[in-house]
Amino acid sequence: MGRSQETFSKKENEKKRQKKKQDKEQKKEERKASASKGQSLDEMMAYVDDNGNITSTPPDPTKKKKVIKQEDIQIGISKQEAADPADAIRKGTVAFFNDSKGYGFIKDHETQESVFVHVNGLVDTIKENDRVTFEVEMGPKGPNAVRVRLVA
Numbered sequence: 001m002g003r004s005q006e007t008f009s010k011k012e013n014e015k016k017r018q019k020k021k022q023d024k025e026q027k028k029e030e031r032k033a034s035a036s037k038g039q040s041l042d043e044m045m046a047y048v049d050d051n052g053n054i055t056s057t058p059p060d061p062t063k064k065k066k067v068i069k070q071e072d073i074q075i076g077i078s079k080q081e082a083a084d085p086a087d088a089i090r091k092g093t094v095a096f097f098n099d100s101k102g103y104g105f106i107k108d109h110e111t112q113e114s115v116f117v118h119v120n121g122l123v124d125t126i127k128e129n130d131r132v133t134f135e136v137e138m139g140p141k142g143p144n145a146v147r148v149r150l151v152a
Contacts, residue, residue, distance in 0.1 A: 090133065092109050
């Protein structure tokens with residue numbers, strides 16, 4: 001008589017599979033038994049109040065509604081006023097400038113920020129600790145000082 005082809009580990013794996021299958025069926029039956037038949041329509045309703053918030057209470061029909069004129073509704077962004085050219089000119093001090101490489105930084109007196117300056121943006125030649133006036137334009141890597149002039 002021959003031995004059975006099933007080894008001990010194969011029998012154990014089959015038992016584990018059967019146990020998982022039974023557990024799954026049991027959980028399925030428990031979910032079916034405890035599941036409610038859904039909510040009523042009133043429980044599912046949501047309302048929006050005057051401020052745009054979602055609430056579960058219906059609006060009060062006796063409360064007077066606000067009337068908004070169509071002309072008062074603005075869609076998009078408001079137009080910005082053109083900047084005054086006099087405000088665009090800033091004052092600062094040259095914090096660092098490398099003549100051989102042709103760039104440096106100016107410390108703005110108002111914002112205390114360092115603004116990059118390149119030799120192409122200079123009107124007068126500058127060196128460190130000079131007081132200057134300049135305008136700021138956005139470059140590819142951030143704000144750049146242009147039209148840099150020495151203050152007499």
